[in-house]
Amino acid sequence: MTMAIMTETETTENRTSATAQVDLPDEKRDPPATIATELGATVGNVRCENPFVVAENIDVYYGDNHAIKNVTLEIGKSEVIALIGPSGCGKSTFLRCLNRMNDSIESARVTGKITLDGQDIYGKGLDPVALRARVGMVFQKPNPFPKSIYDNVAYGPRIHGLATDRAELDDIVHRSLERAGLLKEVKDRMDEPGTGLSGGQQQRLCIARTIAVDPEVILMDEPCSALDPIATARIEDLIDELSEDYAIVIVTHSMQQAARVSRRVAYFHLGLLVEVDETDKIFTNPQHRLTEDYITGRIG
Amino acid sequence: MQSTTLILLLAAIAVSAFYLGRSRSLALVGGPRKGSALHSLPGYYGYFTAIWCLLPALAAMLIWISLEARIIVAIVISGLPDAQQALSAGELDLLVNNIRNLAAGDVVSGALDSVLSDAAIRLQELTSISRNMLTVLTLGLAVVGGVVAWLRIKPDFRARNRVEHIVLIALIVASSIAIFTTIGIVLSVLFEAIRFFREVPVAEFLFGLNWSPQTAIRSDQVGSSGSFGAVPLFTGTLLITGIAMAVAVPVGLMTAIYLAEYSTSRVRGLAKPLLEVLAGIPTVVYGFFAALTVAPWVRRAGETMGFEVASESALAAGLVMGIMIIPLVSSLADDAINAVPAAMRDGALGLGSTRSETMIRVILPAALPGIVGGILLAVSRAIGETMIVVMAAGLAANLTANPFEAVTTVTVQIVTLLVGDQEFDSAKTLAAFALGLMLFVVTLLLNVVGLNVVRKYREQYE
Numbered sequence: 001m002t003m004a005i006m007t008e009t010e011t012t013e014n015r016t017s018a019t020a021q022v023d024l025p026d027e028k029r030d031p032p033a034t035i036a037t038e039l040g041a042t043v044g045n046v047r048c049e050n051p052f053v054v055a056e057n058i059d060v061y062y063g064d065n066h067a068i069k070n071v072t073l074e075i076g077k078s079e080v081i082a083l084i085g086p087s088g089c090g091k092s093t094f095l096r097c098l099n100r101m102n103d104s105i106e107s108a109r110v111t112g113k114i115t116l117d118g119q120d121i122y123g124k125g126l127d128p129v130a131l132r133a134r135v136g137m138v139f140q141k142p143n144p145f146p147k148s149i150y151d152n153v154a155y156g157p158r159i160h161g162l163a164t165d166r167a168e169l170d171d172i173v174h175r176s177l178e179r180a181g182l183l184k185e186v187k188d189r190m191d192e193p194g195t196g197l198s199g200g201q202q203q204r205l206c207i208a209r210t211i212a213v214d215p216e217v218i219l220m221d222e223p224c225s226a227l228d229p230i231a232t233a234r235i236e237d238l239i240d241e242l243s244e245d246y247a248i249v250i251v252t253h254s255m256q257q258a259a260r261v262s263r264r265v266a267y268f269h270l271g272l273l274v275e276v277d278e279t280d281k282i283f284t285n286p287q288h289r290l291t292e293d294y295i296t297g298r299i300g
Numbered sequence: 301m302q303s304t305t306l307i308l309l310l311a312a313i314a315v316s317a318f319y320l321g322r323s324r325s326l327a328l329v330g331g332p333r334k335g336s337a338l339h340s341l342p343g344y345y346g347y348f349t350a351i352w353c354l355l356p357a358l359a360a361m362l363i364w365i366s367l368e369a370r371i372i373v374a375i376v377i378s379g380l381p382d383a384q385q386a387l388s389a390g391e392l393d394l395l396v397n398n399i400r401n402l403a404a405g406d407v408v409s410g411a412l413d414s415v416l417s418d419a420a421i422r423l424q425e426l427t428s429i430s431r432n433m434l435t436v437l438t439l440g441l442a443v444v445g446g447v448v449a450w451l452r453i454k455p456d457f458r459a460r461n462r463v464e465h466i467v468l469i470a471l472i473v474a475s476s477i478a479i480f481t482t483i484g485i486v487l488s489v490l491f492e493a494i495r496f497f498r499e500v501p502v503a504e505f506l507f508g509l510n511w512s513p514q515t516a517i518r519s520d521q522v523g524s525s526g527s528f529g530a531v532p533l534f535t536g537t538l539l540i541t542g543i544a545m546a547v548a549v550p551v552g553l554m555t556a557i558y559l560a561e562y563s564t565s566r567v568r569g570l571a572k573p574l575l576e577v578l579a580g581i582p583t584v585v586y587g588f589f590a591a592l593t594v595a596p597w598v599r600r601a602g603e604t605m606g607f608e609v610a611s612e613s614a615l616a617a618g619l620v621m622g623i624m625i626i627p628l629v630s631s632l633a634d635d636a637i638n639a640v641p642a643a644m645r646d647g648a649l650g651l652g653s654t655r656s657e658t659m660i661r662v663i664l665p666a667a668l669p670g671i672v673g674g675i676l677l678a679v680s681r682a683i684g685e686t687m688i689v690v691m692a693a694g695l696a697a698n699l700t701a702n703p704f705e706a707v708t709t710v711t712v713q714i715v716t717l718l719v720g721d722q723e724f725d726s727a728k729t730l731a732a733f734a735l736g737l738m739l740f741v742v743t744l745l746l747n748v749v750g751l752n753v754v755r756k757y758r759e760q761y762e
Contacts, residue, residue: 101650106565132650137651143641145647159654160652
């Protein structure tokens with residue numbers, strides 16, 4: 001807690017100089033050290049070509065707890081970006097800002113601006129329900145509804161009226177299951193409960209359920225943390241395939257996973273976005289001491 | 301010695317046994333610092349000694365006290381002159397009672413003679429001897445038990461396992477008390493019901509349409525033939541239960557949905573305790589409310605709409621019973637809704653469902669087993685509810701489905717059959733037990749079905 005308060009004051013001090021965040025790190029770096037050590041401005045490159053989701057100066061408070069501090073990050077179209085960092089660093093909180101899932105928490109307050117394809121998602125006219133149809137989410141623990149496999153996937157299209165008749169709905173369900181790589185395993189038992197599948201199958205069912213709504217962005221909150229390595233590998237392959245069509249933001253605790261699936265990596269520490277860069281660069285040549293410490297296993 | 305003194309003494313012995321056992325275990329290994337050389341913590345050796353001090357002594361005391369009176373009376377009777385011994389069982393009972401009363405210093409019936417006073421003196425003597433023997437036996441057993449246990453203490457003696465085993469047995473005994481009581485209640489109702497069915501055929505009771513339990517005392521009496529067709533009671537019970545559930549289920553369920561999903565924590569913090577107040581109102585108070593406020597209101601409202609309404613109507617009783625059950629339904633449904641994992645809610649919201657879609661399509665289906673179980677419990681509560689219907693539903697056993705008429709329920713009839721001076725072997729009185737048995741069977745079935753429904757669907761969201 002004392003640590004959090006300390007960094008918070010540092011952040012506010014730095015906020016005035018953080019307007020040109022992107023270029024700052026190189027100038028601010030101490031000449032003798034090759035690596036940044038102070039907290040505050042994000043090092044690396046928060047911008048990307050062809051940005052689709054843009055978060056500017058996001059702060060999140062849970063009551064008095066300042067969970068996310070002045071985070072700016074761009075997420076490109078059809079790229080996979082991994083959010084990594086020690087537990088409690090705010091990466092999941094940031095993820096949940098992107099589809100306004102924090103709205104359901106009474107004490108949560110979000111400031112700053114997030115745009116999705118140029119549209120302010122915290123703007124007045126925007127309906128969070130419609131937003132969540134565009135920004136799908138896969139959760140840490142597979143959470144299929146206590147319904148049949150078919151009904152699980154058909155749930156989203158039904159509530160959003162995406163299919164006009166049964167044939168069309170069947171088509172959406174089959175296509176989604178196919179894309180999630182689950183169709184072969186379940187096509188003969190579509191009426192059985194989704195909860196009867198194995199953990200990995202359940203998670204792929206949840207992914208199928210998410211893509212059935214045809215979102216533009218998929219958020220994944222540690223999607224493999226409850227799965228065994230084989231199921232994990234299948235999900236990772238799936239993420240790779242899906243990245244052709246969707247922007248994917250994945251929170252993960254596994255550095256290997258981040259290295260395998262993502263094009264860019266964002267490292268969070270105590271609510272601050274410490275460093276963002278190409279995956280290769282982060283893992284071979286991190287620019288910030290904390291990032292280096294985390295990926296080499298000294299903290300976390 | 302007085303029983304209380306004896307028990308206090310026993311307690312004192314047990315406490316000292318605890319400390320003796322504890323210190324012996326420590327002394328055997330060479331002081332508190334070497335406590336780790338013992339198999340169990342020193343306290344367990346203390347408990348072990350104390351338990352062996354208490355258990356045999358208490359068991360002996362219990363057996364002694366339960367047999368004492370019978371043995372003493374037998375000895376006194378055998379000491380009576382032959383003339384008295386030849387008396388019939390009933391007269392002998394009377395005599396023994398007189399002897400007891402005399403010994404206790406109470407008034408006796410009949411004349412006081414030497415036989416009676418001798419026997420009373422003998423009874424007093426025997427009682428005091430028995431008390432002394434009991435004291436010696438109990439205290440002796442306590443000391444012997446304690447010493448034996450104390451001697452058995454060795455560093456590698458598994459005192460913890462022994463003590464935990466005894467605790468386990470105590471737990472089993474405690475839980476079987478409830479079970480045996482239930483069995484006892486069922487059997488007592490069952491046997492009386494069987495006596496009833498010897499006089500009235502089961503078929504007549506179950507399918508007869510006429511309930512009029514007044515039986516003739518004299519053979520020439522008219523109009524009190526006694527007719528035990530319970531169908532009007534069952535339909536009355538069903539009607540009132542149905543009305544009550546029609547009130548309680550929607551209102552309770554919607555309350556639960558609002559409190560669990562929509563209300564802010566402040567509203568919830570206010571509304572929950574208020575609902576619990578509603579649950580805490582005694583049913584007899586609901587009865588006043590039903591009879592004095594709701595029933596006249598129903599009557600007036602019905603009359604303005606052109607219905608003929610009895611002053612004691614099924615509707616009034618059902619409405620008030622429904623209100624009484626609202627907290628039960630809402631708190632059970634609230635529990636069921638809250639038991640649905642947050643992941644379900646998040647999953648549905650994350651797919652772009654509105655709150656109401658999330659509620660109707662995901663959370664309610666997932667919570668349904670719990671809700672159904674809660675409703676079945678509420679039904680059995682409604683069927684068994686007595687006070688409100690006694691006060692507001694009336695006594696007339698009308699076979700009707702009209703909620704504006706007076707009806708009567710199984711519980712009301714049980715009350716009226718057993719209130720006041722009744723001879724205990726008439727069909728009229730025994731009918732109460734048959735009704736009670738029916739009620740028991742129905743609520744048992746409902747509870748079994750309810751629990752099974754809950755269990756069957758419970759794993760759905762693991």
